[in-house]
Amino acid sequence: MAIGLVRSAWNYRGFIIGSVKREFQSRYRNSMLGAAWMIINPLAMIVVYTVIFSQMMRTRLPGVESHLAYSIYLCAGAFTWAFFAEIIGRSQNVFLDQANLIKKLNFPRICLPIIIVLNAGLNFVIVFSLFVAFLLVSGNFPGWAFGWLFxxxxxxxxxxxxxxxxxxxLNVFFRDVGQLMGVVLQFWFWLTPIVYPLNALPDLARKAVELNPMTSIVSAYQDILVRxxxxxxxxLAPATALALVLCFAGMQLFRxxxxxxxxxL
Structure with a gap:
């Protein structure tokens, strides 16, 4: 089944690449700053959180003593979360948003989630590349450990x-799913150690946050980029196992x- 879906997507790779290109171009069309908004939005969030939380949180980060180090810690988590949230936010509405396309054209529907991942990935690569350039210029590049990011x-x-x-x-059949996930993502962000370190939490709260699969993923980025x-x-083993289960369940449900x-629709 999985091989068949991959083969179908590969046969329509021209359609996928063209869709990614058109969407990227249309997103910033008629915008004076264009793709710069891709940088401005997360940068504004980083500045706000750094100003508000750096003095409080940097003393709780083991081995982190400067505002710059806390900003790197914050960026490592915030950019990771933004990539995750964009995929989730767009995937939950992908079949509804593309209803006209689905009804008019005959193509493998699996192409639509792939287009979303590629678009979100392109945005992530651009923003993260600038972050890596900053690490190099500031002398905070993690060296060989950077390879563990992949x-x-x-x-x-x-x-x-x-x-x-x-x-x-699910959102096609139960339209409340999309509305509910908007709320869930807001709580999920604060239940992930992005702004704060795990050791800043009481024992009971820390154990609860550790059950969050995004905790281990975000912490992995922070270990690599900060330490x-x-x-x-x-x-990371539980998050990996859950990812495999979700991919299998998602393909079964989709099929x-x-x-x-x-x-x-």
Whole structure:
């Protein structure tokens, strides 16, 4: 089944690449600053959180003593979360937003989640590349440990697209899913150690936050980029297993309900 979906997507790779290109161009068309907004929005958030929380939180980060180090810690988590949230936010509405396209054209529906991941990935690569350039200029590049980012990124993408596919299918049949996830993502952000470190929480709250699969993923990025060390792979094992389960469940649900979705759109 998975091989068949991959083959179908590969056969329509021209359609996928063209859609990614058109969407990226249309997003900033007629905008004076264009793609600069991609940088301005997260940068504004980083500045606000750094000003508000740096003095309070940097004393709780082991080995972190400067405002700059806390900003790197914050960026590592915030950019990771933004990538995750964009995939989830767009995946849950992908079949509804593309209803006209689905009804008029005959193409593998699996192309739509792939387009979302590629668009979100393009945005992430642009923003994260500038962040890496800042690390190099400021002398805070983590060195060889940077290579550990790639397996962590694969785990994050698998988790995001697996959950996103399930939400996207469910939202076609139950429209409250999209509304509910908007609220869930707001709480989820604050239940992930992005602005604060885990050791700043009481024991009971820390144990609850550790159950969050995004905690281990975000912490892996922070370990690599802030502390220059490999992530704790044992802590990533549950998130990896959950990502695989969600991808499998998402593909099964998509395969079984893809025909019915057209009638519901």
């Amino acid at each position: 397996p962590v990124l694969v785990i994050q993408i698998a988790f995001s697209i697996g959950l996103g596919m399930i939400l996207g299918v 220059g060390r490999a992530p704790d792979w044992m802590s 079984k309900r893809s025909g019915e979705m057209v009638d519901e």
